[in-house]
Amino acid sequence: MMRRFMAALLMACLLLPAVAAGEAQEAARKVVYLTFDDGPKKDTPELLALLKELDVPATFFLMGLSVRAFPEYAKMIVDAGYAVGCHSMSHSYNRLKESTDYVARDIERFIQEMRTYTDPEFTTDLYRFPGGSTSYSSKTKTFVRDQGYAWFDWNAMTGDAQYTFDSDREMLEYTLGQLEGKDVIILLMHESKVRTRRILPDLVAYFRENGYEFRMLSTQAEDREILKGCSANMMLPDEE
Numbered sequence: 580m581m582r583r584f585m586a587a588l589l590m591a592c593l594l595l596p597a598v599a600a601g602e603a604q605e606a607a608r609k610v611v612y613l614t615f616d617d618g619p620k621k622d623t624p625e626l627l628a629l630l631k632e633l634d635v636p637a638t639f640f641l642m643g644l645s646v647r648a649f650p651e652y653a654k655m656i657v658d659a660g661y662a663v664g665c666h667s668m669s670h671s672y673n674r675l676k677e678s679t680d681y682v683a684r685d686i687e688r689f690i691q692e693m694r695t696y697t698d699p700e701f702t703t704d705l706y707r708f709p710g711g712s713t714s715y716s717s718k719t720k721t722f723v724r725d726q727g728y729a730w731f732d733w734n735a736m737t738g739d740a741q742y743t744f745d746s747d748r749e750m751l752e753y754t755l756g757q758l759e760g761k762d763v764i765i766l767l768m769h770e771s772k773v774r775t776r777r778i779l780p781d782l783v784a785y786f787r788e789n790g791y792e793f794r795m796l797s798t799q800a801e802d803r804e805i806l807k808g809c810s811a812n813m814m815l816p817d818e819e
């Protein structure tokens with residue numbers, strides 16, 4: 580009897596850490612969302628070829644006027660199945676800050692441009708504020724959410740629109756320096772930045788070696804759950 584009890588106790592001791600480790604593993608699901616802003620640009624096909632070669636998904640926050648300037652590239656992005664979000668018509672944040680009516684019209688115009696030049700059925704529920712959300716009023720941020728759009732900032736960036744780097748290595752180190760301790764990363768990059776394209780293979784290798792999975796931003800239940808662990812500013816509309 581005693582021996583059986585001891586055996587059960589021993590089993591419990593052996594099993595408990597395994598269960599705890601399993602939970603810990605689940606809590607530490609590592610995900611990276613690669614995002615590219617301000618496109619399409621004249622060299623969008625080069626970026627798309629690179630993403631294909633690296634076999635990673637990505638999210639593009641496009642601008643309506645760029646879509647009009649490079650319609651065939653906008654269509655390439657959509658046709659390749661990447662996630663596409665609205666990044667305003669023209670990046671003119673002063674006007675967007677003025678009124679929520681203007682924001683609503685601006686999004687509507689963006690959707691129309693996309694439907695005209697890519698897929699007549701095009702729709703999105705993803706949004707990124709030009710320049711990031713921090714300089715907009717909470718009224719505007721809530722308004723966009725209430726219009727049915729999930730908006731996202733980022734919690735890491737390559738700095739390709741913010742800083743000048745002397746070398747690829749410097750940019751890579753700057754970027755890697757922001758990743759430590761972050762399990763869920765929304766990485767901000769911009770289209771038409773040659774240095775970002777050059778360090779992308781190393782970044783992707785880093786994420787793979789460190790157990791990250793690559794995903795596209797979405798408002799699906801799975802991403803909602805993952806994004807709860809992300810330190811970036813964002814607001815998602817309620818689930819339908």
Ligand SMILES: [Zn+2]
Pocket residue numbers: 616617666670709710
């Ligand atoms: Zn932008």
